[in-house]
Amino acid sequence: MRLKIVIFIAVILLLSMTLISNSLIAQETGTVKLSYKIISSNNSGQTLSMLLKLKVQNTGSTPILGVIAKNTYTNNVVINAGQINIGDINPGQTVTSTDSFTMTMNTGAGQEPPQKEAIWAVSYTDVNGNVVVSEGILQ
Numbered sequence: 001m002r003l004k005i006v007i008f009i010a011v012i013l014l015l016s017m018t019l020i021s022n023s024l025i026a027q028e029t030g031t032v033k034l035s036y037k038i039i040s041s042n043n044s045g046q047t048l049s050m051l052l053k054l055k056v057q058n059t060g061s062t063p064i065l066g067v068i069a070k071n072t073y074t075n076n077v078v079i080n081a082g083q084i085n086i087g088d089i090n091p092g093q094t095v096t097s098t099d100s101f102t103m104t105m106n107t108g109a110g111q112e113p114p115q116k117e118a119i120w121a122v123s124y125t126d127v128n129g130n131v132v133v134s135e136g137i138l139q
Contacts, residue, residue, distance in 0.1 A: 032064070032089075032122045033057040034136040036103075037096050049104045054081075054097045056122065058089040064124040064132075067095070072135070073119040077105040089124075 039051040058064050067086035071079045081101035089095050105116055123133045 031059045032067070032124070032134060032136060033059050034069070034120055034122070034138055036138065039100055043107065046107055047104060048107045049102060051100050052103055053100050054084050054086070054120070055094055056086050056089060056097075057094040058091055061091050062127045063088060063090050064126060067122065067124040069097075069120050069122045071118055072121045074117070076116045077103055077118060079103050079118055 033056070035055045035057075036050075037053040037055050039053060041048065041050040043049075054069055056067055056069065065088045067089055069084045069086060071081050079101060081099075084097045084099050084101070086095050086097055103118070118138050120136050120138065121133060122136060123131060125131055
């Protein structure tokens with residue numbers, strides 16, 4: 001039993017160091033910040049439906065190439081987006097997708113709305129040719 005605990009702790013430490021290392025690499029080669037641009041919205045009682053575009057900002061110091069975003073998880077919202085191609089983004093630049101998508105949520109009229117969030121996986125190629133995948137949460 002004691003050996004299992006020692007092995008478990010060693011594995012946790014190894015995974016933690018790997019995640020820290022991956023985070024540092026992502027910050028060096030370019031980091032993305034996500035937001036939405038509202039094109040239109042329709043509130044029909046208890047349901048809010050919005051037509052949106054995804055905005056991606058490169059907060060890093062080098063260009064990021066072939067940026068692609070894909071919704072991987074939602075909580076209390078429905079998003080009908082497949083893969084969204086963004087393209088190349090220079091440092092400090094924000095690019096708005098040409099593709100739009102719909103987000104629908106129950107507004108729960110008369111009650112406090114539940115926490116709503118969407119997780120997006122964003123992949124791109126850095127200037128060294130490495131493929132980087134990171135996740136961004138929008139609430």
